[in-house]
Amino acid sequence: MPEYDAGVRAENLVKRFDGEAALDGISFEIGADELFGFIGPDGAGKTTLFRILVSLLVPDEGRADVLGYDVVSQYREIRRRVGYMPGRFSLYGDLSVEENVRFFASVFGTTIDEQYDIIAPVYSQVEPFKHRRAADLSGGMKQKLALSCALVHRPDILILDEPTTGVDAVSRGEFWDVLQELKTGGLPILVSTPYMDEASRCDRIALIQNGTILTTNTPSAIGEGYTKPLLAVRADDRFRLLQTLRTFPHAFAVFPFGEDLHYTDARPHMNPGDIVREVTNWLADAGFDDVQARPIAADVEDVFMAMMGDGEHYGVPDGQPGA
């Protein structure tokens, strides 16, 4: 179990902009040994939350502490100890890679050499380009440079706002490898992302949408919380399969998932093997002779869609179960 006393704790955080709640009563506790992810789309409230935690915004209601310090009354302590990466690239484009890191080190009265061991896992990946202007780096490299700058004052916690957004799949994987290494070295990390597939890289996650937390747990436990039978179904003509399968009388939701469609059956207690047979036969009658269907475990994205979905949103035509 995580130890909450030295991590991050939020109680009923509310923040409104022009009367609209960007954060609508958010509470959570994060241990000092966790790599914790806030997962949700743009506009969910992730940035507002992180700005409160790093003391750049004051909440309208509720309270939060980071490393045991109150985000409002003890903001100086927090600013000294937090490594923060804002969502928007905010380094100096006209300075070189090395100059950027050196600048952030000097602000905290230190040097790259003194801190090399802590920044090495990520800085070594951008160091081959240390004389290049930061503005000329690719998206993935910019984020690695930004992380180097957030680490160079040897923070006690990292708070990273969407560090992988707009970054290609390969660079994203490398970035998460670095986070894993830093976390193993004893650094607690809060990270936000809109990419659901990154959930599995976190110890625990919170699914966040419209300023509220839908659920908090380990990624696998969240998948296990999916209460309806789920199948992966595929056939060559995927688009027609999608449209056809949605008219199956027991369809609760049908969505494309890469090469497969994920089919959720509306009958919670039905045996998945029976559903496979039923669906396959029904599709054969509808003219699909190459259907492959198998029961699968839900992943975080399935759960997210189920939790955010109302009938209208959930890909089920009117008049169907669950609509």
Place this chain on the structure above:
Amino acid sequence: MCPTVSQVPEPSIIAEDLTRRFDDFTAVDRISFTVQRGEVFGFLGANGAGKTTAIRMLTGLLTPTQGSARVASYDVASQPEAVKRRIGYMSQRFALYDDLTVRENARLYGGIYGLSNRQIRERTQRLLERLGFQHAADARVGSLPLGWKQKLSFSVALLHKPEIVFLDEPTSGVDPITRRQFWEMIYEAAEDGTTILVTTHYMDEAEYCDRISIMVAGRIEALSTPSELKRSYGASTVEEVFVRLARPDGMGPTNSRPSNGDAT
């Protein structure tokens, strides 16, 4: 959705040895490919691989250093204005005007593309109906959720019935349900005969394309259907193929090239 060679109309994109250099850096290095009408073509690559530079050339915004491309039957170097009139474009960064209403945005874009008032009125009405946005027609675009904006933005990019639409990371940051609804709109447009060239960092979306190309360091290193690519690389997902191509020696990011003029 994947027309055969025997069909008469000229492909929507014919690129031959298309090249762009910035000083001594070659951002796009002799790429050749063809995109058929009504095809959904995924244009993939790591950050800095040259995708954005290539798209800027294909949309008539940047002159090739070498090689050529015909888009919607016009040459991008000598007839860039004709190309621009025949294409649609949307990205997350450049979409609609937040301070205008849904209807005003449609009128503005329709006007820019020379549609008559009557055409604008009729097509806007149809657009609103298809999206189920009638109630939001006079809402400021800035007040809409991101997912709505992106769907709207795509529909507006189709308003002048372009032959081909370029979608640059259209689903970035969009919630998972809206992201999938967006792809259904892509399929529908393709069924109507519109050609789609789309970039994405969601590897599951690569699987939804008729064909995909993968750019590495300015070159197209792979181009085929998702299933054929997976077969030839012995991979179970397009993501595996992508990772293998983008980091061929497993050495990590030291392979990365500079990204002059390449925004992502």
